[in-house]
Amino acid sequence: MSTGAGHNGFFRARGARCIAFCVALLAPLLTARAAALAPAAPGVSFDQRIGEQLPLDATFRDETGTPIHLGTYFDHQPVVLVFGYSRCPQLCAVVSNAAVQMLRVLRPSAGRDYTVMYVSIDPTDTPRDLAALKRRDTGRYGRHGTASGWHYLSGSEASILRLTDAAGFHFTYDPRSKLYAHASGFIVVTPAGRIAQYFLGIDYAPKDVASALERAAAGQTGSTVYSLLLLCARGIGISGRYGRVIWVTLEIAVILTVLAVFGGIAWMLRQERKSPRRSAASHVAARIDARASGPRGLYHGVAPLIFAFAFRDWLPPRASTLAPRVDLIFWSLVGVSALLVFGLVGSNLYFLIRYRRGSLAPRPPVKVRTAYVETAWITATTVVFLAFFFWGARIYLMEERPPAGGLVVAVTARQWMWDVRHENGRREFNELHVPLGEDVRLQMTSEDVIHSFFVPAFRLKQDVVPGKQVTAWFRATQAGTFHLFCAEYCGTVHSGMIGDVIVMPPEQFAEWLSRGNAMENLAQRGRRLFLRYNCSGCHDQPAAVHAPPLAGVYGSLVPTRDGRMVRADDAYVRDSILQPQKDIVAGYEPLMPSFQNVIPESDILDLISYVKSLAEPNADPRSRRAQP
Numbered sequence: 001m002s003t004g005a006g007h008n009g010f011f012r013a014r015g016a017r018c019i020a021f022c023v024a025l026l027a028p029l030l031t032a033r034a035a036a037l038a039p040a041a042p043g044v045s046f047d048q049r050i051g052e053q054l055p056l057d058a059t060f061r062d063e064t065g066t067p068i069h070l071g072t073y074f075d076h077q078p079v080v081l082v083f084g085y086s087r088c089p090q091l092c093a094v095v096s097n098a099a100v101q102m103l104r105v106l107r108p109s110a111g112r113d114y115t116v117m118y119v120s121i122d123p124t125d126t127p128r129d130l131a132a133l134k135r136r137d138t139g140r141y142g143r144h145g146t147a148s149g150w151h152y153l154s155g156s157e158a159s160i161l162r163l164t165d166a167a168g169f170h171f172t173y174d175p176r177s178k179l180y181a182h183a184s185g186f187i188v189v190t191p192a193g194r195i196a197q198y199f200l201g202i203d204y205a206p207k208d209v210a211s212a213l214e215r216a217a218a219g220q221t222g223s224t225v226y227s228l229l230l231l232c233a234r235g236i237g238i239s240g241r242y243g244r245v246i247w248v249t250l251e252i253a254v255i256l257t258v259l260a261v262f263g264g265i266a267w268m269l270r271q272e273r274k275s276p277r278r279s280a281a282s283h284v285a286a287r288i289d290a291r292a293s294g295p296r297g298l299y300h301g302v303a304p305l306i307f308a309f310a311f312r313d314w315l316p317p318r319a320s321t322l323a324p325r326v327d328l329i330f331w332s333l334v335g336v337s338a339l340l341v342f343g344l345v346g347s348n349l350y351f352l353i354r355y356r357r358g359s360l361a362p363r364p365p366v367k368v369r370t371a372y373v374e375t376a377w378i379t380a381t382t383v384v385f386l387a388f389f390f391w392g393a394r395i396y397l398m399e400e401r402p403p404a405g406g407l408v409v410a411v412t413a414r415q416w417m418w419d420v421r422h423e424n425g426r427r428e429f430n431e432l433h434v435p436l437g438e439d440v441r442l443q444m445t446s447e448d449v450i451h452s453f454f455v456p457a458f459r460l461k462q463d464v465v466p467g468k469q470v471t472a473w474f475r476a477t478q479a480g481t482f483h484l485f486c487a488e489y490c491g492t493v494h495s496g497m498i499g500d501v502i503v504m505p506p507e508q509f510a511e512w513l514s515r516g517n518a519m520e521n522l523a524q525r526g527r528r529l530f531l532r533y534n535c536s537g538c539h540d541q542p543a544a545v546h547a548p549p550l551a552g553v554y555g556s557l558v559p560t561r562d563g564r565m566v567r568a569d570d571a572y573v574r575d576s577i578l579q580p581q582k583d584i585v586a587g588y589e590p591l592m593p594s595f596q597n598v599i600p601e602s603d604i605l606d607l608i609s610y611v612k613s614l615a616e617p618n619a620d621p622r623s624r625r626a627q628p
């Protein structure tokens with residue numbers, strides 16, 4: 001530092017004040033971080049009590065409602081113990097699903113080699129609720145004859161707490177949301193009822209579980225595992241693996257920003273002390289004034305480059321009817337936002353420097369009534385952004401409402417592929433062939449987790465959700481091959497869930513499609529499944545059971561028992577198979593069982609095609625082969 005002693009003293013005083021201010025600014029952030037790293041929900045934990053004896057005399061009810069002792073399920077086999085409750089909106093289903101998926105790949109079988117025990121932590125859960133969970137899990141597990149190895153227990157609060165305390169599973173109840181905050185994971189227990197090993201989180205290595213089961217079967221216990229806890233606590237937050245990294249990064253960024261701002265102010269003040277008349281800041285202001293008065297060399301040389309850079313087409317090709325519309329609104333939004341940001345920040349900076357304390361800029365009294373200026377500004381921005389809202393809504397509605405007719409393609413997403421089937425039965429994986437210039441409607445569903453069907457060149461992105469059918473549509477305007485991505489993180493091979501959309505001239509597409517016509521079409525496959533799942537036993541006429549005939553149903557209005565009229569569309573057919581109690585047809589008894597977890601989603605698409613084909617006159621696919 002080369003400033004004189006007086007300046008130094010002045011600067012030190014300023015500096016101290018500056019640091020005090022920085023600390024004051026940072027304080028809330030630091031406390032927020034401490035709160036985030038502390039257990040996100042007090043009273044919630046999963047303590048690893050290896051070797052602890054579980055209270056085998058505790059009484060529960062099994063899923064049929066029969067009272068039992070916990071010890072009933074402990075004799076010669078190790079036990080996989082899972083805690084959860086049926087109304088859990090988040091983690092429980094994820095935990096059970098992950099556990100079941102993991103158990104599926106193990107060589108040892110539930111029932112034969114180990115017992116699965118699910119204990120509800122919610123005293124209001126009924127055996128009926130738990131029976132439903134059992135159906136779900138054993139359905140997913142999918143090994144026949146193993147259901148006797150799965151036990152779903154409910155019990156009183158006292159029994160639950162006795163067991164969970166022994167297991168180190170501490171949870172809390174939030175009366176406001178009527179939900180439990182709890183941790184995730186499961187426990188392997190020895191046949192004698194001693195805790196052998198914990199598996200925390202939702203990602204379990206099958207190899208480790210297999211060896212833990214093997215050791216537990218021999219009565220051996222394992223050791224504590226290190227794993228960050230995933231908590232299920234809506235509104236309290238999930239503290240995951242990256243929480244700490246994010247907080248540290250944020251802190252560093254905030255500290256740097258605060259230092260930059262106050263360092264800059266300190267620097268400016270110091271410059272001003274040096275030459276109060278003509279500080280560096282006013283040099284800048286002078287330069288801005290000079291630039292405004294006429295173009296300079298710098299401006300001439302760089303501007304064209306900046307323009308070329310800015311107006312390069314940064315986006316993927318526009319290959320659908322929707323793409324140019326999406327791009328137009330996108331660039332308009334970027335433009336307006338940029339204008340506002342640069343306008344506001346720019347004028348702020350300019351005024352900050354020009355009218356700083358001690359500058360000699362003229363400060364005449366304001367002559368216009370600021371109320372007018374403010375009203376005009378508020379009105380103008382409101383109108384502009386409302387216009388954007390309506391514009392965006394128009395495009396959104398266009399995207400959401402598929403035009404009638406056109407080609408229908410069934411797409412099933414699963415870890416980790418796109419399974420595409422055309423109406424004539426031609427099937428392809430991770431490829432989608434479509435004709436140029438024709439509407440294509442995608443009927444999509446997922447078999448496992450959420451995926452997202454994303455074709456950037458079409459500006460088309462649609463989440464595909466398990467248990468639901470979603471529709472997306474597009475009309476390609478360019479022949480060629482375009483990327484197809486999964487745009488939703490869906491597991492370890494998510495990045496491999498990619499493919500191609502191949503847009504061909506219509507004649508070429510017809511030719512391509514016909515090359516697959518040796519296969520049965522969707523409706524024909526649907527008919528085969530209709531027989532295989534024994535739907536025909538009741539729905540083919542004549543049948544012993546009084547069930548609604550299906551011919552001509554699709555597309556019509558169906559009267560229900562409770563006096564509503566329901567349109568028999570795809571969703572209706574799907575619901576009728578999976579939730580038959582939902583819309584019972586007038587004049588019929590609720591006899592049909594649910595086929596949830598029995599019929600996979602891709603088969604349901606085919607069954608829908610079959611029911612649809614029954615609505616068309618003279619179109620019984622029992623006799624028809626695929627048309628080219």
Ligand code: CUA
Binds near residue numbers: 416450452486488495
């Ligand atoms: Cu499917 Cu990511």
